[in-house]
Amino acid sequence: MRLRSLLFVPGDRPERMVKALGLGADALILDLEDSVAPGAKVAARECVATFLAEPRTIPLFVRINPLDSGLADDDLAAVLSANPDGIVLPKAEGAVSLAALDARLSGKIAILPIATETPAAIFALGSYGGVTDRLVGLTWGAEDLPAAIGAATAREADGSYTAPYQLARSLTLFGAHAAGVAAIETVYPDFRDLDGLAAYAARGRRDGFTGMMAIHPSQVAVINAAFTPSDEERAHAQAIVDLFAANPGAGALQLDGRMVDAPHLKAAKALLALAAD
Numbered sequence: 001m002r003l004r005s006l007l008f009v010p011g012d013r014p015e016r017m018v019k020a021l022g023l024g025a026d027a028l029i030l031d032l033e034d035s036v037a038p039g040a041k042v043a044a045r046e047c048v049a050t051f052l053a054e055p056r057t058i059p060l061f062v063r064i065n066p067l068d069s070g071l072a073d074d075d076l077a078a079v080l081s082a083n084p085d086g087i088v089l090p091k092a093e094g095a096v097s098l099a100a101l102d103a104r105l106s107g108k109i110a111i112l113p114i115a116t117e118t119p120a121a122i123f124a125l126g127s128y129g130g131v132t133d134r135l136v137g138l139t140w141g142a143e144d145l146p147a148a149i150g151a152a153t154a155r156e157a158d159g160s161y162t163a164p165y166q167l168a169r170s171l172t173l174f175g176a177h178a179a180g181v182a183a184i185e186t187v188y189p190d191f192r193d194l195d196g197l198a199a200y201a202a203r204g205r206r207d208g209f210t211g212m213m214a215i216h217p218s219q220v221a222v223i224n225a226a227f228t229p230s231d232e233e234r235a236h237a238q239a240i241v242d243l244f245a246a247n248p249g250a251g252a253l254q255l256d257g258r259m260v261d262a263p264h265l266k267a268a269k270a271l272l273a274l275a276a277d
């Protein structure tokens with residue numbers, strides 16, 4: 001499942017769901033949590049279930065409410081019969097939360113946890129691997145965690161993350177790769193600042209994230225571009241692969257005046273696999 005861009009759509013806005021199908025996102029996240037007011041939850045479940053029952057052209061995830069909210073079971077009861085492609089699990093706290101949701105599902109429904117929204121979650125980011133084959137990625141957020149600990153903000157004056165939230169981001173990145181699943185960068189809140197988004201997404205890909213969530217349709221194309229290898233990158237990666245193929249048994253070789261070795265070969269193969277996907 002290719003997950004460069006995952007676009008959030010409020011679960012109580014069916015007209016936006018229909019429009020979102022044609023916006024180029026790799027997947028949609030139909031939201032039953034934060035973007036839906038408490039009084040609109042029941043109607044949102046009905047809207048999402050109806051939408052899921054229609055023919056789909058891209059994967060459709062549903063973000064349910066947290067497992068301990070008293071709402072999650074009703075969310076699942078409403079949507080599972082319509083076979084969503086995946087469930088986004090907010091306020092996940094590692095293997096325990098993953099196993100608890102896994103036990104509620106059947107079929108091939110995937111799980112994408114939001115893995116940094118509580119203080120306890122930070123200490124469980126290395127525990128997601130080996131729990132269930134449903135796990136397709138890990139993502140993180142920088143809004144709920146500061147609220148949970150009474151922090152004034154997660155960001156410096158220039159918009160960059162403060163040290164605690166840089167840590168949360170980094171641990172999510174490594175937790176995802178340790179579990180062998182996609183590392184999904186969190187949202188960029190200022191949907192009008194596409195240049196800032198492009199730079200943010202480029203840093204995410206540079207650091208090892210493989211996709212990103214979007215909160216506005218205008219962000220999708222920018223995110224897709226950032227997480228799609230360029231022709232130059234593909235050519236360079238292919239050159240590394242071809243060089244080692246021509247020199248079996250070599251530990252290190254020269255390419256364009258630089259040394260390349262096993263880590264470069266591994267990265268080149270990963271990039272080519274991403275491009276092929």
